[in-house]
Amino acid sequence: MKKVGLFIPCYIDTIYPNVAEATYKLLTDLGFDVEYPLDQSCCGQPFLNSGYEDEAKSLAKKFIDLFSKYEYIVAPSASCVSTIKNRYKDLIDDDRVSKIEKSIFEICEFLHDEVRLESIDVSFPYRVGFHQSCHGLRELNLGVSSELSKPYYSKARSLLELVKDIKIVDLKRADECCGFGGTFSIKEPEISIQMGKDRIEDHLSSNAEYIVGYDSSCLMHMQGIIDHDKLKIKTAHIVEILSGMIK
Amino acid sequence: MRSKDLIFKNLNSKKPTKKPIVAIKDTRYENRVETFLQNLKKSGANGYEIKHSLIEDKIQKLYPDAKNIASIYEFGIKTIDPNTLNTPHELKDIDLAIIKAEFGVAENGAVYINEKNNLHQAIYTISKNLIILLDKKSILDNMHQAYEKISSFRQSNTLFISGPSKTADIEQTLVIGAHGAKSVCVLLISDNESLKLIYN
Amino acid sequence: MNHQKISKEFLKDKEYASWHDKALWYVREKRDQATKVLGEYEDLREEAKRIKEHTIEHLGYYLEEFEKNATKNGIKIHYAKDSYEHNKIAYQIIKDANAKKVVKSKSMLTEECGLNHYLENLGIEVIDTDLGERIVQLRGEAPTHIVLPAIHLKKEQIAKLFEEKLGAKKGKSDPKYLTNLARESLREKFLEADVAMTGVNFAISQSGSIVVCTNEGNADLGVSLAKVHIASMGIEKVIPTISDLGVFTRLLARSATGQAITTYTSHFNAPQKGKEFHIIIVDNGRSKIIKDKTHKNSLHCIRCGACLNTCPIYRRSGGKSYSYTIPGPIGSILANTKDNKNQADLAFASTLCGSCTDVCPVKIDIHSQLLSFRKEYISSHESWYKKIFYKLLYKILSNQRLYTIFLKLYYHLYPLIKYIGWGEGRDIPKPAKKSFKEIYRSRYEK
Numbered sequence: 001m002k003k004v005g006l007f008i009p010c011y012i013d014t015i016y017p018n019v020a021e022a023t024y025k026l027l028t029d030l031g032f033d034v035e036y037p038l039d040q041s042c043c044g045q046p047f048l049n050s051g052y053e054d055e056a057k058s059l060a061k062k063f064i065d066l067f068s069k070y071e072y073i074v075a076p077s078a079s080c081v082s083t084i085k086n087r088y089k090d091l092i093d094d095d096r097v098s099k100i101e102k103s104i105f106e107i108c109e110f111l112h113d114e115v116r117l118e119s120i121d122v123s124f125p126y127r128v129g130f131h132q133s134c135h136g137l138r139e140l141n142l143g144v145s146s147e148l149s150k151p152y153y154s155k156a157r158s159l160l161e162l163v164k165d166i167k168i169v170d171l172k173r174a175d176e177c178c179g180f181g182g183t184f185s186i187k188e189p190e191i192s193i194q195m196g197k198d199r200i201e202d203h204l205s206s207n208a209e210y211i212v213g214y215d216s217s218c219l220m221h222m223q224g225i226i227d228h229d230k231l232k233i234k235t236a237h238i239v240e241i242l243s244g245m246i247k
Numbered sequence: 248m249r250s251k252d253l254i255f256k257n258l259n260s261k262k263p264t265k266k267p268i269v270a271i272k273d274t275r276y277e278n279r280v281e282t283f284l285q286n287l288k289k290s291g292a293n294g295y296e297i298k299h300s301l302i303e304d305k306i307q308k309l310y311p312d313a314k315n316i317a318s319i320y321e322f323g324i325k326t327i328d329p330n331t332l333n334t335p336h337e338l339k340d341i342d343l344a345i346i347k348a349e350f351g352v353a354e355n356g357a358v359y360i361n362e363k364n365n366l367h368q369a370i371y372t373i374s375k376n377l378i379i380l381l382d383k384k385s386i387l388d389n390m391h392q393a394y395e396k397i398s399s400f401r402q403s404n405t406l407f408i409s410g411p412s413k414t415a416d417i418e419q420t421l422v423i424g425a426h427g428a429k430s431v432c433v434l435l436i437s438d439n440e441s442l443k444l445i446y447n
Numbered sequence: 448m449n450h451q452k453i454s455k456e457f458l459k460d461k462e463y464a465s466w467h468d469k470a471l472w473y474v475r476e477k478r479d480q481a482t483k484v485l486g487e488y489e490d491l492r493e494e495a496k497r498i499k500e501h502t503i504e505h506l507g508y509y510l511e512e513f514e515k516n517a518t519k520n521g522i523k524i525h526y527a528k529d530s531y532e533h534n535k536i537a538y539q540i541i542k543d544a545n546a547k548k549v550v551k552s553k554s555m556l557t558e559e560c561g562l563n564h565y566l567e568n569l570g571i572e573v574i575d576t577d578l579g580e581r582i583v584q585l586r587g588e589a590p591t592h593i594v595l596p597a598i599h600l601k602k603e604q605i606a607k608l609f610e611e612k613l614g615a616k617k618g619k620s621d622p623k624y625l626t627n628l629a630r631e632s633l634r635e636k637f638l639e640a641d642v643a644m645t646g647v648n649f650a651i652s653q654s655g656s657i658v659v660c661t662n663e664g665n666a667d668l669g670v671s672l673a674k675v676h677i678a679s680m681g682i683e684k685v686i687p688t689i690s691d692l693g694v695f696t697r698l699l700a701r702s703a704t705g706q707a708i709t710t711y712t713s714h715f716n717a718p719q720k721g722k723e724f725h726i727i728i729v730d731n732g733r734s735k736i737i738k739d740k741t742h743k744n745s746l747h748c749i750r751c752g753a754c755l756n757t758c759p760i761y762r763r764s765g766g767k768s769y770s771y772t773i774p775g776p777i778g779s780i781l782a783n784t785k786d787n788k789n790q791a792d793l794a795f796a797s798t799l800c801g802s803c804t805d806v807c808p809v810k811i812d813i814h815s816q817l818l819s820f821r822k823e824y825i826s827s828h829e830s831w832y833k834k835i836f837y838k839l840l841y842k843i844l845s846n847q848r849l850y851t852i853f854l855k856l857y858y859h860l861y862p863l864i865k866y867i868g869w870g871e872g873r874d875i876p877k878p879a880k881k882s883f884k885e886i887y888r889s890r891y892e893k
Binding site for chain 3: 255
């Protein structure tokens with residue numbers, strides 16, 4: 001059995017532990033030996049994005065120390081995986097970084113590229129709006145962004161399409177940013193919230209019952225608006241649906 | 248220090264050993280004339296395929312009310328020869344100018360204006376309407392081919408014109424007729440006869 | 448100026464803000480349609496990037512060749528090290544020609560140099576002839592977009608302006624009527640102008656020519672009537688050869704407005720008989736940026752505006768929220784190359800979504816550069832309380848004990864603190880009863 005090191009970002013650990021559980025369960029059901037190093041912390045992204053390189057470096061070292069032993073590292077967070085895969089090499093000088101770059105996967109990437117999941121015995125009879133978070137889309141190439149003159153493809157969406165009874169609705173703006181942006185949500189809350197509202201409205205106008213995405217940070221920000229305005233729509237991480245843990 | 252020296256101090260002035268060659272698998276069209284006419288329409292202009300002998304007839308049908316018509320070429324209709332005017336300002340009341348294009352470009356409906364015998368550049372934009380004569384066989388696929396064909400500029404000013412002047416500066420509403428021509432008609436001449444000049 | 452403060456005001460008028468966002472998104476959609484018809488579009492972008500990289504790498508050589516060839520054709524070349532010198536040179540040329548009236552077609556460089564005010568203070572009448580620029584000029588404001596200067600204005604506002612300034616009929620806000628009125632009013636100015644000023648889209652080293660692209664025909668009309676043509680260009684506008692234009696003329700209009708090509712693509716190669724043709728080549732900080740490895744490719748910009756149209760922040764905040772001549776993503780970079788200390792708010796006015804980088808026809812890594820400007824700012828100018836916040840955050844995240852304590856605190860205080868909110872209109876995230884660490888320990892740990 002192949003060993004998988006499970007990386008769970010702090011906001012999933014604290015706000016959406018169900019997403020972490022779903023990831024753990026799904027990988028275990030698929031036959032992997034999943035380990036969750038309890039000593040893990042942050043990948044360093046918020047510090048990197050705000051220019052705090054020293055802090056980011058220190059957290060990166062911690063990550064490398066804990067995870068470099070695993071053949072696969074899987075995380076249900078495109079933004080964290082993107083940071084580790086694309087930015088650790090310029091941040092920290094460590095021989096183990098290149099191994100980590102090859103072994104780290106975002107969950108959809110993993111299921112699509114490594115597991116090559118072709119069928120799944122899960123039903124989700126709801127209307128679903130698919131939210132393509134920016135980091136996953138443009139930095140991890142989980143899909144082809146709408147700006148590019150290339151045929152459209154989405155790894156994440158193709159996984160969602162395996163789910164029985166699901167109806168994925170069309171959106172007016174397929175991949176506009178939701179407005180979370182990490183520190184942006186605090187620095188420019190007005191635009192952040194307006195962007196979130198606009199995204200939610202796009203889903204609502206297509207009668208989506210769920211906004212499904214692969215980045216809980218985006219979903220968390222949109223959920224905050226949904227809760228505040230008491231809107232009739234829910235958010236869910238794709239792994240919750242794929243694992244059958246959300247009914 | 249001279250400003251030029253201050254600027255060049257920071258720049259690399261060594262001659263490059265090689266320059267990247269543009270290698271694009273550019274789009275070619277099965278029917279260049281058809282594509283040209285489609286894109287011409289998109290640009291807000293109209294295109295007509297006609298025989299050389301029917302030019303005057305067509306001009307009169309298209310612009311029956313045009314009073315002041317200018318062209319450096321000779322036609323059976325009454326025209327003003329702009330080359331006889333001292334200043335381009337005297338062209339301000341021209342309703343219609345008839346000009347010749349060297350070739351057309353299918354991908355965007357543009358035509359290349361490179362008239363070596365025209366004295367006043369203003370004719371291309373000051374005239375209220377434009378008729379552009381174009382040899383149907385001269386249409387190329389795209390701008391790569393266009394600039395390969397041009398290879399060097401032989402007049403003080405040459406230009407591509409794609410349709411009438413336009414703007415969408417007011418609430419993104421497209422309005423045809425900004426400062427240049429309010430309408431453009433391209434006559435694709437199907438038989439290749441050269442046009443005589445009034446100016447000698 | 449603070450981007451967040453001005454954006455907050457901008458968003459207060461919800462209907463207007465939504466209209467502004469949709470107007471610009473529409474231009475982005477047009478761009479998508481025009482680029483996706485070309486199977487080779489992504490290759491074109493890569494070629495454009497290569498050409499620009501090569502040119503900037505050897506800019507001294509290509510600029511020297513440009514000057515040589517232009518001069519051979521009778522064009523007068525002037526070099527200006529900064530915006531002040533540019534204005535001085537322009538004024539001198541105008542003065543020497545005994546000129547009083549100048550018509551100007553779009554040039555963001557002349558905006559950067561503050562040329563209009565400079566000349567007006569010296570008694571020269573400057574008329575911006577691009578319709579959008581003329582509108583903002585008459586209103587006494589700056590353009591809010593590099594290609595669509597008046598995108599922030601509704602037609603009723605323009606109608607009112609034309610009523611006051613151009614004698615338009617009251618209440619007529621039909622764009623066709625207003626445009627025609629502007630055409631007639633500006634036609635007079637074209638005919639009276641002594642000098643025509645233009646910008647430069649591309650300067651061709653091989654032939655010493657400049658290329659000016661417009662939809663309105665104002666550059667061509669101005670130059671063909673006036674006795675003197677002054678073209679202002681930044682040093683980075685140079686491209687090596689005529690054949691390189693094939694790449695750029697296929698990219699520019701598609702990216703900017705969704706057209707296959709602009710109505711007029713004019714090559715100015717030499718002065719017309721009996722006329723003067725001057726080109727002012729401006730540095731104003733550009734040659735310094737070339738030495739900056741991280742930011743030098745910002746000089747590749749061909750000023751298409753695609754990054755503005757796609758930017759979800761620009762669309763929801765408008766050009767006036769950006770304290771620089773050029774707004775939006777590329778403007779934020781250019782502003783920071785000039786003054787990181789005072790313009791850093793622009794580097795933070797972004798979610799780093801990367802859409803700008805994807806639409807850029809010359810493949811500038813815009814969002815990555817915004818990130819590096821943040822780093823540059825933090826390392827030299829960050830305020831002490833923000834530093835403390837991040838140090839505290841780091842401590843909490845890196846220490847298991849502190850992390851657990853903080854979590855428990857958050858969970859128990861949540862019923863009280865949830866009223867603080869996460870900005871107006873968004874609730875703070877609801878903490879789970881048990882974190883995954885706790886769940887794993889109790890359920891799954893081997």
